[in-house]
Amino acid sequence: MESTTKAAAAKGTVMRTLLKLPKPVIRRLAGKPIVVDGKTLNPEMQLVLNLAKLEGPPLETLPVTSDRKQIVSGSKLVGGSLPIGAVTDRTIDGPAGKLNLRFYTPKGMRGAAPALFFVHGGGWIYGDLESHDATCRFLAEEAQVRVIAVDYRLAPEAPFPAAFDDTWAAYKWIVDNAQGIGVDIARLAVGGDSAGGNLAAIIAQQAVRENFHAPTFQLLIYPATDFVIEHPSRTTFAEGFYLSKAFMDLANENYLLGDEVLDDPRLSPLRNDVKGVAPAYLVTAGFDPLLDEGKAYADKLRAAGVPVEYVCEEGLIHSFANMVSLGSAAPKAMRRAAAALARGLS
Structure with missing residues (x-):
């Protein structure tokens, strides 16, 4: 384990060093510009993708339960370790046993403060408190809010609706x-x-449905919003841009037990009534299979009269939220998201 951690740290140092080079050098190292639908892939992202190809086989080709450590290692590689006031863990009672929460407190923060309940990604089959540790640290300090993250159960051991049950x-x-x-x-x-x-959006909807205390704001970062329709971007960016259609198919197969749950309101935010849910900042990546359904959800919120700020980070790829210590493009995008969060809770 120690050797794996040291190797990831070394790789992260190399990658961060490369992305500190002058932009013309990064452009040359990245290779010929990639343009899709009039959008040019950011050369930093292109270089990251090139380096990722050297890491090994795609995730969808590996056993789910035995590959989770690789996800954490990869996240630490691009996220680094950011200073923060305090990080503490706590265990609470959950629907099927104990639930682990992690609390991030910015430097100097005391007393009652604005907060973000953060739910990590990973296709409902990967991810934990460690995989998004850097993301949570970044958001806490940049937005000056407490961040509380949850370590919910994963499929295939705990398929739908376990992840929602835990987060709710x-x-x-x-x-x-x-x-x-x-x-x-x-x-x-x-x-x-x-x-x-996806889970955060459903929580906002569920609060309205149950007449429970609703969140004040939603921070939705390239959310998966639709299990029913395969939107065009899932084909346009099916492979070559980190998140692949093959991985999403694998995730869905493990998360869902069958098509009979497709009408369940705890599954697809885009299929539900959104009237009265909290205002949102919704950001998508321009080179992401989830691009279209993310924009569609922003459009639905707006049509229902929900205040929404939609931003497409055109040159970026899926998982830029984990790249908070890598280069300049992803951190800038996340600073915009953090600023929106701060505004939404001001």
């Missing part, structure tokens, strides 16, 4: 215990990336 239980616990954990209940946001964005 954690959200309700935060609301019920806000005073004791330093959370200003009037300034509580939900957010997440990819599968986590």
Whole structure:
């Protein structure tokens, strides 16, 4: 384990060093520009993809349960370790046993403060508190909010709706215990990336459906919003841009037990009534299979009268939220997201 950690740290150092080179040098190292639908892939992203090809076989070709450590290693490689005021872990009772939460407190923060309940991505089959540790540290310090992350159950061991059940239980616990954990209940946001964005959006909807205390704001980072229709971007960016259609198919096969759950309101945010849900900042990546369904959800929110700020980071790829210590493009995109979060909770 120690050797794996050291290897990941060394690779991360090399990658971060390369991406600090002058932009013309990065452009040459990345190779010929890649243009799709009039958008040019950011050369930093192109170089990251080139380096990733040297790491080994695609994730979808490896056993799910035995490959989770590689996800954490890869996340640390591009995320690094960012300074923060305090990081503490806590265990609460969940629907099927204990649930682990992690609390991120910015430097100098005291008393009741705005907070983000963050749900990690990973296709409902990967990810944990470690895989998105850098992302949570970054958002906490940049937005000056407390961040609370949850380690929900993963498929195939715990298929749908286990992930939702855990995240919903954690959200309700935060609301019920806000005073004791330093959370200003009037300034509580939900957010997440990819599968986590899916779960965060569903939490915002579920709060309205159950007439429970609703979040003040949503931070949705390239969320997966539709299990019913395969949107065009899933084909346009099916392979070659980190997240692949093959991986998404694998994730869906492990997360869902059958098509009979496709109408379940806890699955596809885009298929549900969104009237009355919290305002949102929704950001997509221009070279991402989830691009179209993310934009479609922003459009649906807007049509329902929900205040929404939609941004497409045109040159970026899926998982840029994990690249907070890598180059300049991804950190800039995440600073925009953090600024939106701060505004939404001000």
